[in-house]
Amino acid sequence: MQGQLLKDRYQILQPLGQRGFGKTYLAADPQRPNHPKCVVKHLQVQPPASGVPISPAVLAKAKGQFPGLSHCYLN
Numbered sequence: 001m002q003g004q005l006l007k008d009r010y011q012i013l014q015p016l017g018q019r020g021f022g023k024t025y026l027a028a029d030p031q032r033p034n035h036p037k038c039v040v041k042h043l044q045v046q047p048p049a050s051g052v053p054i055s056p057a058v059l060a061k062a063k064g065q066f067p068g069l070s071h072c073y074l075n
Contacts (some may be wrong), residue, residue: 001015001023001025001042002014002015002025006027006040009029009030009031010027010028010029010038010040011027011028011029011030012025012026012027012040013025013026013027013028013037014026016039021043021044022041022042022043022044023041023042023044024039024040024041024042025039025040025041025042026038026039026040027039027040
């Protein structure tokens, strides 16, 4: 993903780590003055081998790892 532009806005600079539900990247926002850096969490939830859909509670838990986080792209 390094070098990739996400949502036509966030330029991925480098990976920071991988835990739980996905990977974390350092990114820059070229649409804002001075291109401030930010952190992008790429959620990668894999369906269980059983084929049972992932519950909304599991996704809420992943989002809950970042209390107070809000953004127009985060539902």
